[in-house]
Amino acid sequence: MLNKPRIIAVIGGGQCSQQETELAEAVGREIARRGAVLVCGGLSGVMEAACRGASNEGGLTIGILPGENRDAANPYVRIPIVTGIGYARNVIVAKSAQAVIAIDGSYGTLTEIGYALQSGIPVIGLNTWSLARDGQPNSSIIPAENATDAVSKAISSITSQYPD
Amino acid sequence: MLNKPRIIAVIGGGQCSQQETELAEAVGREIARRGAVLVCGGLSGVMEAACRGASNEGGLTIGILPGENRDAANPYVRIPIVTGIGYARNVIVAKSAQAVIAIDGSYGTLTEIGYALQSGIPVIGLNTWSLARDGQPNSSIIPAENATDAVSKAISSITSQYPD
Amino acid sequence: MLNKPRIIAVIGGGQCSQQETELAEAVGREIARRGAVLVCGGLSGVMEAACRGASNEGGLTIGILPGENRDAANPYVRIPIVTGIGYARNVIVAKSAQAVIAIDGSYGTLTEIGYALQSGIPVIGLNTWSLARDGQPNSSIIPAENATDAVSKAISSITSQYPD
Amino acid sequence: MLNKPRIIAVIGGGQCSQQETELAEAVGREIARRGAVLVCGGLSGVMEAACRGASNEGGLTIGILPGENRDAANPYVRIPIVTGIGYARNVIVAKSAQAVIAIDGSYGTLTEIGYALQSGIPVIGLNTWSLARDGQPNSSIIPAENATDAVSKAISSITSQYPD
Numbered sequence: 145m146l147n148k149p150r151i152i153a154v155i156g157g158g159q160c161s162q163q164e165t166e167l168a169e170a171v172g173r174e175i176a177r178r179g180a181v182l183v184c185g186g187l188s189g190v191m192e193a194a195c196r197g198a199s200n201e202g203g204l205t206i207g208i209l210p211g212e213n214r215d216a217a218n219p220y221v222r223i224p225i226v227t228g229i230g231y232a233r234n235v236i237v238a239k240s241a242q243a244v245i246a247i248d249g250s251y252g253t254l255t256e257i258g259y260a261l262q263s264g265i266p267v268i269g270l271n272t273w274s275l276a277r278d279g280q281p282n283s284s285i286i287p288a289e290n291a292t293d294a295v296s297k298a299i300s301s302i303t304s305q306y307p308d
Numbered sequence: 309m310l311n312k313p314r315i316i317a318v319i320g321g322g323q324c325s326q327q328e329t330e331l332a333e334a335v336g337r338e339i340a341r342r343g344a345v346l347v348c349g350g351l352s353g354v355m356e357a358a359c360r361g362a363s364n365e366g367g368l369t370i371g372i373l374p375g376e377n378r379d380a381a382n383p384y385v386r387i388p389i390v391t392g393i394g395y396a397r398n399v400i401v402a403k404s405a406q407a408v409i410a411i412d413g414s415y416g417t418l419t420e421i422g423y424a425l426q427s428g429i430p431v432i433g434l435n436t437w438s439l440a441r442d443g444q445p446n447s448s449i450i451p452a453e454n455a456t457d458a459v460s461k462a463i464s465s466i467t468s469q470y471p472d
Numbered sequence: 473m474l475n476k477p478r479i480i481a482v483i484g485g486g487q488c489s490q491q492e493t494e495l496a497e498a499v500g501r502e503i504a505r506r507g508a509v510l511v512c513g514g515l516s517g518v519m520e521a522a523c524r525g526a527s528n529e530g531g532l533t534i535g536i537l538p539g540e541n542r543d544a545a546n547p548y549v550r551i552p553i554v555t556g557i558g559y560a561r562n563v564i565v566a567k568s569a570q571a572v573i574a575i576d577g578s579y580g581t582l583t584e585i586g587y588a589l590q591s592g593i594p595v596i597g598l599n600t601w602s603l604a605r606d607g608q609p610n611s612s613i614i615p616a617e618n619a620t621d622a623v624s625k626a627i628s629s630i631t632s633q634y635p636d
Numbered sequence: 637m638l639n640k641p642r643i644i645a646v647i648g649g650g651q652c653s654q655q656e657t658e659l660a661e662a663v664g665r666e667i668a669r670r671g672a673v674l675v676c677g678g679l680s681g682v683m684e685a686a687c688r689g690a691s692n693e694g695g696l697t698i699g700i701l702p703g704e705n706r707d708a709a710n711p712y713v714r715i716p717i718v719t720g721i722g723y724a725r726n727v728i729v730a731k732s733a734q735a736v737i738a739i740d741g742s743y744g745t746l747t748e749i750g751y752a753l754q755s756g757i758p759v760i761g762l763n764t765w766s767l768a769r770d771g772q773p774n775s776s777i778i779p780a781e782n783a784t785d786a787v788s789k790a791i792s793s794i795t796s797q798y799p800d
Contacts, residue, residue: 148714148715148716149714149715151715181715183717204715206715206717208717212558212731212755214732214734222640222641223640223641223643223673223696223698223715224640224732225698225700225717225728225732226728226731226732227560227727227728227731227732228557228558228559228560228727228728228731229396229556229557229558229560229721229724229727229728230399230540230556230557230558231399231423231426231556232393232396232399232555232556232557232560232721234419235394235395235396235719235720235721236717236718236719236720236721236728239704239718239719239720240706240716240717240718240719242706248441248442250426251422251423251425251426252422252426254418254419254421254422254425254439255398255418255419255422255423255426257418258415258416258418258419258422259395259415259419261415261418262395262414262415262416262419263704271442272441272442273439273440273441274439274440274441274443275418275437275438275439275440276437276438276439276440277412277436277437277438278412278435278436279438312550312551312552313550313551315551345551368551370551370553372553376567376591376722378568386476386477387476387477387479387509387532387534387551388476388568389534389536389553389564389568390564390567390568391563391564391567391568391724392563392564392567392721392722392723392724393557393560393563393564393720393721393722393724394704394720394721394722395720396557396719396720396721396724399555399556399557400553400554400555400556400557400564403540403554403555403556404542404552404553404554404555427540557724558727559727559751559754560721560724560727562747563722563723563724576769576770578754579750579751579753579754580750580754582746582747582749582750582753582767583726583746583747583750583751583754585746586743586744586746586747586750587723587743587747589743589746590723590742590743590744590747599770600769600770601767601768601769602767602768602769602771603746603765603766603767603768604765604766604767604768605740605764605765605766606740606763606764607766
């Protein structure tokens, strides 16, 4: 039986600022350095920056694409998964990960956060959504200081869930 | 060509308090009285209460079921849609509606809110999630005072999007 | 509790000949006359002809749309279900029905036949696919002579599965 | 930009005979020897045998799981993709591949064949379904003699579609 690699999702907007691009790329780099596999939605913005970072460190990158065309993947996706199920693919991005790092993002990112939390998958946040329900703050999203802190928190949460 | 009925989704938890049950039932009743079709996730809690309310007023109720078994629908669902796609069916509940009314709810409800807002479908909230992003409150969820107010706001938003 | 209506799917190509159009329209008419609800993929060709037939007889028609736009439904769909999941919606067309009538059709129709048979849902065929496995004919698709025969066989198979 | 690996799906039953197990394992071995990535449904039977073959040759194996539990993957899946969308995941198995090899299989396999052919993805068959439509044989499934022949035909078809 194989010793399976850890899998971390990076989620966030298909368009993002220069600052978020650098943050996502640093997150991707750190994921690869820690030996984990990066899963994402496979498109542009945060997804592309994270894949570029991971790819430059020799990491494995998987892009869960919404459409039917494998060529829609950003150039740093090594394994494109072609779903054809549109934004319902957000479920798969979230649930395929053992921990999720959210960087900024819009409503699609919000659905991925919801799906991860529903499955008990830890979500680490960098400048992203915060939640309250019925007037009470919900602290399920774990805040991180920077890229290294985010990946460390992701790895720690995986290790505590899936001890060797 | 048919004059198509308005379609309103009611979303919320599969388990809920007595107060939320009464609220959901009142929302369902009002949807039926206004001649709209109720779509929901087809299961228990808020979904069942809303269907009961609509059904008692002679309204049409559609349940978008996550599993493969039509008998999992609550007894007030008239048309069970059997998806077998699990919680990815949340996309369909949100996107099939012209307006969404959220009553309380947990992370699944949060994904439905995200999908509706992503598609520009108005979301009216009753004691449900509130959102902030990057420290700024997000006011996309339209608050309502009570069941009648929620349905009025849903109908108004549909009328303004789809004028006769 | 409601006495739920029977639900019959009509599947087939998005483009079809005049002969198949007439056949599909006759199937739709007969489904409505027998008091059943018609579910289909909501688009053109066989789907539109069947919806037109059912609609002209006052039947309820449900279109399970692949895309994100409710206006893509043919004009005879009364309740558009907006999935956004592309051709994965074929699962839902098949599994939401208690019996399926296949008229001609291409590879998408083949997937719907496969999904129905996988779930033990009877498939009645009019000029459609026939199957063999490992060299042996597979007789799971029940052949019908004409529209009336197809709907009679669909209703009979539902009655035997779900006796009153 | 990365030179992306070729991706070949192996589809077939979750239960299979000793003969099919050996055939699937040989197909998996050959896929890995040719440097391609193996994608499959991630469960038992043909899927597990193919993954075991590929894994023993050091190949990368990806399992597109129907459920919500990553531990449902067979032990030779290196990257489990957790979809939670049930048998709608068959779309993803088919569409993520550049060529599909079908070994025996039942109705689920039939849906994967249909989805692949719908997208113009070549399907190579080993003791699997054969198709006819409206009484005419459909020769879309390319027959193979044995495991090596099947993988050669898969690689050839990919090379002709995606020349370097």
